[in-house]
Amino acid sequence: MDISQIKAEARKAAFATRSGVHNTGLDGAANENLLEEIARYPEAEIISAYMAMRTEIDPTPAMKDLHAQGKKLCVPVIDAQGQPLAFVEWAPDCEMVEGTFGALVPAAGARLQPDLVISPLLTFDSRGYRLGYGGGFYDRTFEALRAEKPVVGIGFAYSAQHVSEVPVEPTDYRLDAVVTESEILRF
Numbered sequence: 713m714d715i716s717q718i719k720a721e722a723r724k725a726a727f728a729t730r731s732g733v734h735n736t737g738l739d740g741a742a743n744e745n746l747l748e749e750i751a752r753y754p755e756a757e758i759i760s761a762y763m764a765m766r767t768e769i770d771p772t773p774a775m776k777d778l779h780a781q782g783k784k785l786c787v788p789v790i791d792a793q794g795q796p797l798a799f800v801e802w803a804p805d806c807e808m809v810e811g812t813f814g815a816l817v818p819a820a821g822a823r824l825q826p827d828l829v830i831s832p833l834l835t836f837d838s839r840g841y842r843l844g845y846g847g848g849f850y851d852r853t854f855e856a857l858r859a860e861k862p863v864v865g866i867g868f869a870y871s872a873q874h875v876s877e878v879p880v881e882p883t884d885y886r887l888d889a890v891v892t893e894s895e896i897l898r899f
């Protein structure tokens with residue numbers, strides 16, 4: 713099996729595991745841990761998170777809290793396949809429309825360069841590697857952002873998504889931390 717087949721198998725297993733824990737009352741505690749972790753980066757003014765799709769853990773409670781703290785929030789939009797993600801400003805009351813890949817995006821808004829990126833994922837491991845839906849969007853995004861300024865990458869997930877080893881290839885970036893309902897792992 714080549715690496716893309718190995719990743720595809722890992723994604724299949726990860727979807728099943730994540731479905732089993734989604735909507736079981738874990739998101740509240742995870743959002744509290746997320747706010748605790750982000751508080752370690754007071755210099756981060758622009759924070760990107762995401763509009764949950766499928767069975768992703770929902771970061772909007774933390775996003776609303778951060779917005780109330782005066783942070784600028786943004787969410788990813790896809791410009792094109794093979795390109796880094798762009799980020800559009802989000803606020804709790806902004807108008808949302810359906811995006812290219814199933815997640816909601818703001819109907820309008822400024823494009824921002826986040827200092828801190830909260831990333832959704834299918835699985836993560838104890839080295840800080842993550843597996844997503846296979847677009848390579850977050851890897852390209854970390855590469856592009858880090859070429860310009862330091863950026864903090866925080867994965868947000870259920871602890872059930874922790875695996876012993878995510879299959880990796882040279883373009884895979886490592887996260888600085890992963891936050892779940894039961895722990896904050898720093899790498």
Ligand SMILES: Nc1nc2c(c(=O)[nH]1)N(C=O)[C@@H](CNc1ccc(C(=O)N[C@@H](CCC(=O)O)C(=O)O)cc1)CN2
Nearest residue numbers: 762763764765788789813815832844845846847849850
């Ligand atoms: N909530 C959320 N928003 C996000 C992301 C995300 O992972 N979560 N993204 C992070 O990148 C971008 C969307 N990326 C996506 C990439 C692929 C697929 C997808 O459905 N892929 C197919 C497989 C396609 C193929 O075979 O190549 C699939 O999984 O069935 C969905 C979203 C931007 N917004």
Ligand SMILES: Nc1ncnc2c1ncn2[C@@H]1O[C@H](COP(=O)(O)OP(=O)(O)OP(=O)(O)O)[C@@H](O)[C@H]1O
Nearest residue numbers: 719842843844845846847848849850851852855883
């Ligand atoms: N910086 C990059 N430059 C070129 N190709 C890349 C880069 N990052 C990732 N890729 C390629 O994109 C494809 C998908 O990457 P990968 O499997 O890591 O996606 P993912 O992490 O699951 O998805 P996502 O980041 O969108 O959540 C792979 O073939 C990978 O080699």
